[in-house]
Amino acid sequence: MGKGVLLIISAPSGAGKTTICRKLLARRKDLSGSISCTTRRPRSGEKSGRDYFFIERDDFKRKIRRGDFLEWAIVHDEYYGTPRRCVESQINRGGNVILTIDVQGAMAVRRKYPSAILVFILPPSMAELKARLAGRRDPCDNVAKRMANSRGELAAAKNYDYVVVNDDLETAVSRLSCIMTAELLKTSRLNPSHLTSALA
Numbered sequence: 240m241g242k243g244v245l246l247i248i249s250a251p252s253g254a255g256k257t258t259i260c261r262k263l264l265a266r267r268k269d270l271s272g273s274i275s276c277t278t279r280r281p282r283s284g285e286k287s288g289r290d291y292f293f294i295e296r297d298d299f300k301r302k303i304r305r306g307d308f309l310e311w312a313i314v315h316d317e318y319y320g321t322p323r324r325c326v327e328s329q330i331n332r333g334g335n336v337i338l339t340i341d342v343q344g345a346m347a348v349r350r351k352y353p354s355a356i357l358v359f360i361l362p363p364s365m366a367e368l369k370a371r372l373a374g375r376r377d378p379c380d381n382v383a384k385r386m387a388n389s390r391g392e393l394a395a396a397k398n399y400d401y402v403v404v405n406d407d408l409e410t411a412v413s414r415l416s417c418i419m420t421a422e423l424l425k426t427s428r429l430n431p432s433h434l435t436s437a438l439a
Contacts, residue, residue, distance in 0.1 A: 250360035279317035312343040363406040
């Protein structure tokens with residue numbers, strides 16, 4: 240059995256990546272998620288162990304020193320990281336894993352996994368992005384900070400393999416699923432013995 244596929248999703252805050260990935264996971268049984276760790280406070284409705292592992296900064300820093308993260312970064316003044324052991328064990332067993340991480344983290348993971356598939360989720364417009372952030376009821380300065388950061392994140396989209404515009408949720412999920420299917424069917428991902436047996 241070959242290694243599984245690592246699908247990485249990034250987007251500016253408010254572009255809808257978490258909702259898209261949740262729906263994709265519900266649709267595709269050949270894909271599993273990875274729960275990130277963060278030091279930020281939970282938003283309304285979020286639960287630790289389902290949306291993120293919400294941990295204290297000192298605990299996060301201890302995990303950094305132990306090498307527990309596949310990647311980690313400071314985003315909007317908070318720490319975010321992907322637990323390494325869980326992702327690597329799934330990939331090595333042939334499982335397909337989706338990560339929703341920021342631009343810094345995506346580039347760090349690609350250096351370790353050059354075959355990873357990188358998809359950037361775009362909002363329909365900057366005005367719509369601002370409206371979505373405002374709808375979260377975050378403090379105004381937080382919205383302004385995230386809007387400022389989003390411009391730098393959008394500039395990094397050119398480094399990704401695919402771009403999906405989230406102007407309609409179901410369409411965006413379908414397009415992401417199509418990308419996953421196409422990547423799984425690439426000859427470069429096939430076990431050479433499968434091709435040999437098919438031609439025998």
